[in-house]
Amino acid sequence: MPRKIKAYAEAGVDVDLGNRVKKGIHDLAAATHGPEVLGKIGGFGGLFRPNLKGMKDPVLVSSVDGVGTKLKIAFATGRHDTVGQDLVNHCINDIAVIGARPLFFLDYIGGEKLDPVVFRQILKGFATACKAGGCALIGGETAQLPGMYHPGEYDLAGTIVGIVDRPKMLDGSKIRPGDVLIGLRGNGLHTNGYSLARKILLQKLRLPLDKPARGMKSTLAAELLRVHPNYQPLMASLPAGMLRGAAHITGGGLLDNLPRVLPEGCRALINSRSWKIPMLFELIQHGGQVPEKEMYQVFNMGIGMVLIVPAALAGEAVRLTNGLVIGAVVKGAKDVVIK
Amino acid sequence: MPRKIKAYAEAGVDVDLGNRVKKGIHDLAAATHGPEVLGKIGGFGGLFRPNLKGMKDPVLVSSVDGVGTKLKIAFATGRHDTVGQDLVNHCINDIAVIGARPLFFLDYIGGEKLDPVVFRQILKGFATACKAGGCALIGGETAQLPGMYHPGEYDLAGTIVGIVDRPKMLDGSKIRPGDVLIGLRGNGLHTNGYSLARKILLQKLRLPLDKPARGMKSTLAAELLRVHPNYQPLMASLPAGMLRGAAHITGGGLLDNLPRVLPEGCRALINSRSWKIPMLFELIQHGGQVPEKEMYQVFNMGIGMVLIVPAALAGEAVRLTNGLVIGAVVKGAKDVVIK
Numbered sequence: 219m220p221r222k223i224k225a226y227a228e229a230g231v232d233v234d235l236g237n238r239v240k241k242g243i244h245d246l247a248a249a250t251h252g253p254e255v256l257g258k259i260g261g262f263g264g265l266f267r268p269n270l271k272g273m274k275d276p277v278l279v280s281s282v283d284g285v286g287t288k289l290k291i292a293f294a295t296g297r298h299d300t301v302g303q304d305l306v307n308h309c310i311n312d313i314a315v316i317g318a319r320p321l322f323f324l325d326y327i328g329g330e331k332l333d334p335v336v337f338r339q340i341l342k343g344f345a346t347a348c349k350a351g352g353c354a355l356i357g358g359e360t361a362q363l364p365g366m367y368h369p370g371e372y373d374l375a376g377t378i379v380g381i382v383d384r385p386k387m388l389d390g391s392k393i394r395p396g397d398v399l400i401g402l403r404g405n406g407l408h409t410n411g412y413s414l415a416r417k418i419l420l421q422k423l424r425l426p427l428d429k430p431a432r433g434m435k436s437t438l439a440a441e442l443l444r445v446h447p448n449y450q451p452l453m454a455s456l457p458a459g460m461l462r463g464a465a466h467i468t469g470g471g472l473l474d475n476l477p478r479v480l481p482e483g484c485r486a487l488i489n490s491r492s493w494k495i496p497m498l499f500e501l502i503q504h505g506g507q508v509p510e511k512e513m514y515q516v517f518n519m520g521i522g523m524v525l526i527v528p529a530a531l532a533g534e535a536v537r538l539t540n541g542l543v544i545g546a547v548v549k550g551a552k553d554v555v556i557k
Numbered sequence: 558m559p560r561k562i563k564a565y566a567e568a569g570v571d572v573d574l575g576n577r578v579k580k581g582i583h584d585l586a587a588a589t590h591g592p593e594v595l596g597k598i599g600g601f602g603g604l605f606r607p608n609l610k611g612m613k614d615p616v617l618v619s620s621v622d623g624v625g626t627k628l629k630i631a632f633a634t635g636r637h638d639t640v641g642q643d644l645v646n647h648c649i650n651d652i653a654v655i656g657a658r659p660l661f662f663l664d665y666i667g668g669e670k671l672d673p674v675v676f677r678q679i680l681k682g683f684a685t686a687c688k689a690g691g692c693a694l695i696g697g698e699t700a701q702l703p704g705m706y707h708p709g710e711y712d713l714a715g716t717i718v719g720i721v722d723r724p725k726m727l728d729g730s731k732i733r734p735g736d737v738l739i740g741l742r743g744n745g746l747h748t749n750g751y752s753l754a755r756k757i758l759l760q761k762l763r764l765p766l767d768k769p770a771r772g773m774k775s776t777l778a779a780e781l782l783r784v785h786p787n788y789q790p791l792m793a794s795l796p797a798g799m800l801r802g803a804a805h806i807t808g809g810g811l812l813d814n815l816p817r818v819l820p821e822g823c824r825a826l827i828n829s830r831s832w833k834i835p836m837l838f839e840l841i842q843h844g845g846q847v848p849e850k851e852m853y854q855v856f857n858m859g860i861g862m863v864l865i866v867p868a869a870l871a872g873e874a875v876r877l878t879n880g881l882v883i884g885a886v887v888k889g890a891k892d893v894v895i896k
Contacts, residue, residue: 326714
């Protein structure tokens, strides 16, 4: 895997240590490589030979994202092996809603200084999720930027490239009034809303990270670090034609993300009593006296992905995905109404 | 162009302003889109339909990079429209050495707060270089991360995806002793060595950014912000079969980057008197009393790209590229000897 580590003498970097780390990275990345990855050439670029067999009109689908201030929870707890998984899974979901399967992922780590243990944990997160998601970790950049980051902190960015055959692309154009909205459960905040959540839970309520909060079994840290689920394998396993559209519920929540896939004249009508809002969101809402509408615009509220299926197939879709019917498409403006 | 801007109420973000900025981005990005870019769907992923006509065995070549602490010069001077160009061109060069043409680019901007003017300047840099390089700016993420970055500062990461037909891939395997090294001139530090350069020029020598340094016509700021050149169009214009290999001279300099493309048994012998080392590097070297070997390992020393061509074609290659013969491939260890 081509990875460049900038190690200038004056930055006080232990180059031998850096080289040992790099070797470890190579092994982690290699474990994510299938037959589509070609052997590296000089390390300038990652080489991927996509299997186009049976595709009529291949379209590359790409997306870039970060982890946001979920990173701050990793910094506070010293646990760095989950944020890379969050980023990979977030990216996979972002292209899954178009019907794409992931091909490869490239990461960027910017930080003050290379701590080999932390670095390896981050990389392990990327590799773990890539391997589980059938996605090759094909490139990365680690930038040591003296004076740019706070000591011990880092930022992450990830880019995914996937592929879909154009006739099978989910563009939402087949969505009709009468279709059913199936919500796939989330497991926490995923990768959004952490600035607000931290402000309320940690600053205002002063809840300790190392203890369970009210009504929770795990520590608050564990709840806040739960890995963003990858919904793509489940979506890809559905019978052809079942899905008319899908929305990944990220920043902007149900209110902003669902309209992105709706055609003109279609409104998403959601029954907010059709699923149990997880305790973590209630804690944030009540603790911060956050207006309900804002909650639905910042957080996923327990629904990580929404699938839109014809009503006749809704029963089967629920059975196959273990999802919940959370609403329906009705005639109206291209928006979301939550009742 | 799918671009997500996280704007939580508590972050004090002017959402209307954010929306106006987003519109501006859309126009900038749209100007880089050719027929291979499909209309956006919901904005979750960027859609690119590569023209595979005439390709026998298409291979996707990808790379990710940052700008390093060249950003600190942008912060110090308030000039933000060049760093995006640096990043795009750096990425294009990284895949050009494998023979790939760029398809699309995705950017990541992480920062404390969204300053719409700075933000637009950065984006303009990305769009300018993408357009000039025939590369679609197809996606981006702007993350506002309270408490992560210093006020007014940001980090950038960029990912490029290009394509090459496998039979035309430059893998260095045809390089033979007797081949000639052609150096393509650089125009400054490009995107590497800024931590060391800043330390010596600004901290040790206390040179002012707004005045020309000794022997220079432009201000030091202008010299340090010169945009990393894109060598790909020149390389792509060479007759088929002329290039046996190419090395982008980035972090690691000639010493570390050239061996990456050499086959076993081939050494690159470079005559350091065959080109004039630009004044900027001499200033750094003498001002910081940097050992010569370290100079060649941190900086490009005036050579931004090295092309490896058969001796019989060297004259034509020099004529076509306006490059310089800087050395030859000889029998030996897979390394670089500079004399």
